[in-house]
Amino acid sequence: MTQRSAGPEILRLIELMARLPGLGPRSARRAALFLLKRKDQVLLPLADALREAGEKIERCQTCGNFDTVQPCAVCQAAGRDDTILCVVEDVPDLWALERGGAFRGRYHVLGGVLSAIDGIGPDDLNIAPLLSRVAAGGIREVILALNATVDGQTTAHYVADLLDSAGVEVTRLAHGVPVGGELDHLDDGTLAAALRSRRDVKR
Amino acid sequence: MTQRSAGPEILRLIELMARLPGLGPRSARRAALFLLKRKDQVLLPLADALREAGEKIERCQTCGNFDTVQPCAVCQAAGRDDTILCVVEDVPDLWALERGGAFRGRYHVLGGVLSAIDGIGPDDLNIAPLLSRVAAGGIREVILALNATVDGQTTAHYVADLLDSAGVEVTRLAHGVPVGGELDHLDDGTLAAALRSRRDVKR
Numbered sequence: 001m002t003q004r005s006a007g008p009e010i011l012r013l014i015e016l017m018a019r020l021p022g023l024g025p026r027s028a029r030r031a032a033l034f035l036l037k038r039k040d041q042v043l044l045p046l047a048d049a050l051r052e053a054g055e056k057i058e059r060c061q062t063c064g065n066f067d068t069v070q071p072c073a074v075c076q077a078a079g080r081d082d083t084i085l086c087v088v089e090d091v092p093d094l095w096a097l098e099r100g101g102a103f104r105g106r107y108h109v110l111g112g113v114l115s116a117i118d119g120i121g122p123d124d125l126n127i128a129p130l131l132s133r134v135a136a137g138g139i140r141e142v143i144l145a146l147n148a149t150v151d152g153q154t155t156a157h158y159v160a161d162l163l164d165s166a167g168v169e170v171t172r173l174a175h176g177v178p179v180g181g182e183l184d185h186l187d188d189g190t191l192a193a194a195l196r197s198r199r200d201v202k203r
Numbered sequence: 204m205t206q207r208s209a210g211p212e213i214l215r216l217i218e219l220m221a222r223l224p225g226l227g228p229r230s231a232r233r234a235a236l237f238l239l240k241r242k243d244q245v246l247l248p249l250a251d252a253l254r255e256a257g258e259k260i261e262r263c264q265t266c267g268n269f270d271t272v273q274p275c276a277v278c279q280a281a282g283r284d285d286t287i288l289c290v291v292e293d294v295p296d297l298w299a300l301e302r303g304g305a306f307r308g309r310y311h312v313l314g315g316v317l318s319a320i321d322g323i324g325p326d327d328l329n330i331a332p333l334l335s336r337v338a339a340g341g342i343r344e345v346i347l348a349l350n351a352t353v354d355g356q357t358t359a360h361y362v363a364d365l366l367d368s369a370g371v372e373v374t375r376l377a378h379g380v381p382v383g384g385e386l387d388h389l390d391d392g393t394l395a396a397a398l399r400s401r402r403d404v405k406r
Contacts, residue, residue, distance in 0.1 A: 006269070006270070006298055007259075007260065007269075007270050007271045007272070007276065009252070009256050009259055009260055009271055010256065010260060010269060010270075012252050012255075013249075013252045013253065013256045016245060016248055016249045016252050017249070019245055020226075020234045020237060020238070020245075021230070021233050021234055021237050022225065022226060022230040022233065022234060023223075023225060023226070023234075027224070027225040029295050029298070030224050030295065031223045031224055031225060031226075032256075033269075033293065033294055033295060034223060034224050035223075035253070035256070036256065036260055036269050039257050042219060042222055042223075043253055043256065043257045044253070044254070044257045045219055046216075046219045046220070046253055047250050047251075047253035047254040048250075049212070049215050049216045049219050050216065050238065050246055050247070050249055050250035050253065051247070051250040051254075052212050052215075053212050053213065053216045053235075053238070053239065053246065054242050054246045054247045054250060056210075056212055057210065057212055057213060057239055066209070066210075066213060066236070066239050067209070067210050067213075068210045068212055069210070073210065090236065091236055092232050092233065092236060095209060095232070
């Protein structure tokens, strides 16, 4: 902006908003304007929520989840199966599994996946603490619930190799037709995987 | 989220992020996670920027722009032509025109356009102050730089009618081929408008 059509406070706000994933420079301007028009309803509550989150929320030192308590609420929760550990790529995956409510064991968040392109190696991930948790005993099965992407599957194989000698069962999520999915819209790989893993209808 | 896989602080942050234009529930979760991973680089600076913006920035009582000074920097700037008033829909349009640097008059921000669907009538817009500014004298031309949408053009006609008896010239932006635009990618309306407004190549 030439001259000074917007003050440095607005420019700074737009610049920070534009760093968020999913927002480019134009949508950051739009979001900043949206906020300025709704100071009391959104802008100031958001400022407070950010400050509170920044001050209170930290990584769980056990599993890598984000929470205000240490260890996190999921690690602390009673009545979960301590013998099954579900390894996920990142916190939203943990949230997704918890929303589903189908898993009642414990979690371990890797914080990413191996990626040659992005220069992410094993030391950048939460892998060593996973090995320590397994080595400490009491875990019977490790479910590698990583994304079915190339990087996700590479990471799954890498972690599975490391766990090979740990004496635990290592499993992965099933591939197949999503519930509610139409065959015509599925890619060939998913269809082939669903065919290979076909099951008796009576089971 | 069943049980408590994410604390109320995270849920509140996500809920507020999801209100931003351009962010749905999923991208709001992703953005919140992005922020939690970059506390010192983005999250806390953003909290501060929001608070500062919320406390310092307000609408210019003259033109409707957002700024920390009253009247805003554009209204205060010396060396601008006080006799030409450019009417825009909202602040980003003002910023866009200022980035271009082709306009050196003053602005008036309507704060929206008339919309039957959204229930936005003349009283919801910054129209009465526009009429007062024009009635106060000293303005020779009003440029209606509204978006070339149905609502934008409806609003332009409405404002033009109101200004009919004010004794000022009322103009609108030219329609035509965008600079760098390819004819093959233009809609019929733009092509027709560009044809109608064709000019002598030597002018």
